[in-house]
Amino acid sequence: MDIQNYIREIQDFPKPGIAFKDITPLLANPEATKTCLDMLLKNLRDEKIDKVVGVESRGFFFGTLIANGLNAGFVPVRKPKKLPYETLTASYELEYGTDVLEIHTDAIKAGERVIIHDDVLATGGTAKAVCELVEKLGGTIVQCNFLMELSFLNGREKIKQYNVFAPLVY
Template sequence: MNLNDFIRVIPDFPKKGILYKDITPLLLETKAVDYCLQEFINRLDGKEIDKVAAIESRGFFFGMLLAKELNAGFVPIRKKGKLPYNTLQESYELEYSTDNLEIHQDAINPGENVLLHDDVLATGGTANAACKLIERLGGEIVQCNFLIELTFLEGRKKLNHLEVVSLIGD
């Protein structure tokens, strides 16, 4: 299955010069969703997963599906101020500013095997911040997986100590 057939490219969104990769056409096709889910599972190669951590918001789509399929807990990683309980926070660099991610302090126990999922790996800043949060809680990151990787931005380099899987390289 050619997953690129299900990705809509929108020029100049959210700002001029950006080619936005819209995954909503893929989400409309159950066969494409099933295919992606099975590919993610296959690429885990039998690794034991206790928790699936996913980055808001589009990472939640496959993150929840993966957690259910793997019989693992689901951990939302969100932007600052979106989680209602005690949190840990990690800053990361954006193109012209910084932002913060948060995770609940009790979301991951030391020694638990964690799969990190997000929809797109671009510069790697967001994924790297999420990994730092997981590691600060004592989680062992088994793999970082992404639906799309914008390879020209070399975000994988920020995760060079981890196994990175992407289904669509661009």
């Protein structure tokens, strides 16, 4: 099954000039979702993983499934003021300005082996910020895992010291 057939491209969303990769058709199809999950888990089955960190919000969809498939805990990384407990923050660059992500201070223990999952690796700013959060808490990053990579944006360069995996590359 070619999961690319279940990713719809929406032109000029969320703003002119952007070709948004919409994964909702993929999520709506159980067989495509399972195929995609199998692809994301393929090279992790022999790894001991303690936590999967999912990035708000589209990283939550497969992040929780990956965690379940690896018998690991799931940790959400969210926008400011969305998590109820004490948080650690990291800021990152956007095309126009900066944004902030937060993680609970007790979400990862020193030495835990962590997968970071998000739907898309684009410019790499978000992924780099999440890596910083995980490492500040003492986690060891086993892999930065994405459903797709937009290679023309060179995001991999910002996280090149980590193992990066994306089954779909555009």
